[in-house]
Amino acid sequence: MKFLKLKLLLPIIFIFPWAINSQIEYPKDYFSKPVEIPLVLSGNFGESRSNHFHSGLDIKTKNKEGLKIINSADGYISRIKIAHGGFGKALYIDHPNGFTTVYAHLKKFNKEIENYIKKIQYKRQSYEIDLYLNKNDFPINKNDVIAFSGNTGSSSGPHLHYEIRKSSNQKPLNPILFGMHVDDSRRPEIKSVYAYNNVDINNYKSDPIKLSLKKINDSIFKTSEINLTGNSGFGINVYDRQDGANNKNGVYNISTYYNDELINSINYNGFLFEESILINTLIDFKHYINNKERVIKLFKTSGNKLSFYEKENNGLINIKPNYSEFKIKISDIEKNSILIIIPINSEKEIITYQKKEKLDLAIYNKKINNDLNYNFISGEQKVNIPKNTFLQNVDLYINLSKDSLKIINPNIPVFKNIKVIFPNSNSNQGNYLANIDQYKEETFITSYLNADNNFETKTKQLGTFYIKNDSIPPIIKNSNFKNGEWISNKNYLKLKILDKETGIKKYRGTINGKWVLFEYEYKRDEIFYEFDKYYVNKLKNEVEITVEDMVGNISIYKSIFYRKSN
Numbered sequence: 103m104k105f106l107k108l109k110l111l112l113p114i115i116f117i118f119p120w121a122i123n124s125q126i127e128y129p130k131d132y133f134s135k136p137v138e139i140p141l142v143l144s145g146n147f148g149e150s151r152s153n154h155f156h157s158g159l160d161i162k163t164k165n166k167e168g169l170k171i172i173n174s175a176d177g178y179i180s181r182i183k184i185a186h187g188g189f190g191k192a193l194y195i196d197h198p199n200g201f202t203t204v205y206a207h208l209k210k211f212n213k214e215i216e217n218y219i220k221k222i223q224y225k226r227q228s229y230e231i232d233l234y235l236n237k238n239d240f241p242i243n244k245n246d247v248i249a250f251s252g253n254t255g256s257s258s259g260p261h262l263h264y265e266i267r268k269s270s271n272q273k274p275l276n277p278i279l280f281g282m283h284v285d286d287s288r289r290p291e292i293k294s295v296y297a298y299n300n301v302d303i304n305n306y307k308s309d310p311i312k313l314s315l316k317k318i319n320d321s322i323f324k325t326s327e328i329n330l331t332g333n334s335g336f337g338i339n340v341y342d343r344q345d346g347a348n349n350k351n352g353v354y355n356i357s358t359y360y361n362d363e364l365i366n367s368i369n370y371n372g373f374l375f376e377e378s379i380l381i382n383t384l385i386d387f388k389h390y391i392n393n394k395e396r397v398i399k400l401f402k403t404s405g406n407k408l409s410f411y412e413k414e415n416n417g418l419i420n421i422k423p424n425y426s427e428f429k430i431k432i433s434d435i436e437k438n439s440i441l442i443i444i445p446i447n448s449e450k451e452i453i454t455y456q457k458k459e460k461l462d463l464a465i466y467n468k469k470i471n472n473d474l475n476y477n478f479i480s481g482e483q484k485v486n487i488p489k490n491t492f493l494q495n496v497d498l499y500i501n502l503s504k505d506s507l508k509i510i511n512p513n514i515p516v517f518k519n520i521k522v523i524f525p526n527s528n529s530n531q532g533n534y535l536a537n538i539d540q541y542k543e544e545t546f547i548t549s550y551l552n553a554d555n556n557f558e559t560k561t562k563q564l565g566t567f568y569i570k571n572d573s574i575p576p577i578i579k580n581s582n583f584k585n586g587e588w589i590s591n592k593n594y595l596k597l598k599i600l601d602k603e604t605g606i607k608k609y610r611g612t613i614n615g616k617w618v619l620f621e622y623e624y625k626r627d628e629i630f631y632e633f634d635k636y637y638v639n640k641l642k643n644e645v646e647i648t649v650e651d652m653v654g655n656i657s658i659y660k661s662i663f664y665r666k667s668n
């Protein structure tokens with residue numbers, strides 16, 4: 103897992119051109135489904151994930167790898183990407199109608215593509231590759247078998263991740279809108295409903311009040327009654343299950359009404375990748391950090407420039423003094439829906455909201471005005487917080503001491519990178535900058551030293567930074583063969599590679615001194631080489647593996663194997 107800590111740093115742009123909604127025409131019968139079996143989903147479009155919205159459909163592949171992946175429409179391969187994390191092995195196909203289909207976590211490509219990409223991998227001596235192709239390089243027909251399903255990259259089980267994007271801006275769109283069919287006769291299910299009393303959208307600090315739920319019938323739920331004042335809003339935790347699987351997937355539409363007047367509406371039709379980090383403005387981030395529950399706020403707080411909304415308002419309601427009702431209608435894309443009724447300010451006054459003591463402020467010593475750029479310096483230690491890092495003014499605990507540097511407030515999302523400089527005090531080999539967060543989880547941050555021998559990094563991670571030392575080199579172990587063994591009947595070599603502390607930075611495998619293509623499956627701490635046409639058949643062979651961890655500790659493994667030459 104350590105390997106994935108080299109996070110992809112997405113640039114955040116603070117102009118939001120997508121806020122102006124442009125209408126997209128969705129051709130309905132153009133794209134055929136990418137697998138031969140009926141579509142059963144383990145994840146759907148727009149679902150809330152960690153720091154992003156899910157950009158496609160996760161199609162189940164009967165819990166196994168190797169299912170045929172079918173090209174959705176005529177076009178050409180525009181990109182082939184192979185990475186240890188992320189999408190693993192992925193194909194991008196551009197179609198003449200202006201859309202791109204994406205197929206990810208593949209086990210392997212078809213023979214033609216496989217030969218093509220292998221040639222480039224051997225030339226560059228790299229398993230990871232990101233190749234952009236031109237229109238005439240690799241034309242491909244609708245219904246061609248382009249690949250076989252797998253579990254490569256950051257995937258937690260065999261499935262196909264499938265996307266349809268607008269080619270011009272790579273905007274992922276909901277594939278179901280293109281006529282992909284998934285059997286779904288089940289209504290969305292509501293897990294919890296929260297009220298937020300007296301919300302200040304610019305200095306958002308409200309704590310959610312959980313409402314109890316009563317089922318009236320299959321489609322109508324009523325919450326406990328609540329007394330609210332001023333600008334109030336609501337939040338929900340909701341999911342949808344389709345037929346054929348019990349996976350808790352996302353819903354398609356959430357509409358809110360106050361006394362039957364439409365307040366706001368969210369549709370998961372599409373979003374730009376630049377918008378994805380704004381998930382942390384949609385969910386109640388503080389609640390998520392403290393309870394691991396993602397609650398979608400049905401009102402916009404500052405910085406929420408997401409393009410999902412149908413109406414230009416913030417979704418808050420000004421509570422009327424007398425009895426009123428707030429309603430939430432939640433639908434999946436097949437229009438199965440539920441309605442939640444929230445009675446407000448009834449005469450009975452069953453629940454009164456008790457304002458919680460705000461202890462937070464006392465423990466934070468710095469007020470950060472989001473419009474300003476901040477530098478905190480103590481000796482060689484430096485912290486730079488650029489403006490717009492948080493999308494609103496926040497309170498932080500900042501402390502620069504000899505042994506550690508603290509930037510703490512676990513309850514706020516970070517949208518821009520904070521620059522951290524920390525002196526490499528004793529300059530020992532194997533030193534690195536580590537971080538510990540509110541869950542006491544320790545992570546490797548960087549081993550990069552700048553010209554002044556200081557660790558320097560840009561990070562969205564808050565917490566306590568300090569120096570640690572990793573002196574233990576990676577572990578390399580043969581796994582499907584023994585030293586000196588005859589393996590004429592085996593068609594691949596498999597080894598375990600593992601670094602317990604900082605993780606693996608790079609690896610390299612050779613046979614008889616020649617680089618060969620070892621694929622790395624980080625989830626299993628495994629590298630494997632399938633004997634291919636680049637292997638020169640010999641009786642006695644020496645395999646050599648070199649693995650380096652994030653701080654430069656290197657292990658070298660050598661072994662002999664024998665193979666009958668033809």
Ligand SMILES: [Zn+2]
Pocket residue numbers: 145156158159160263264
């Ligand atoms: Zn996916």
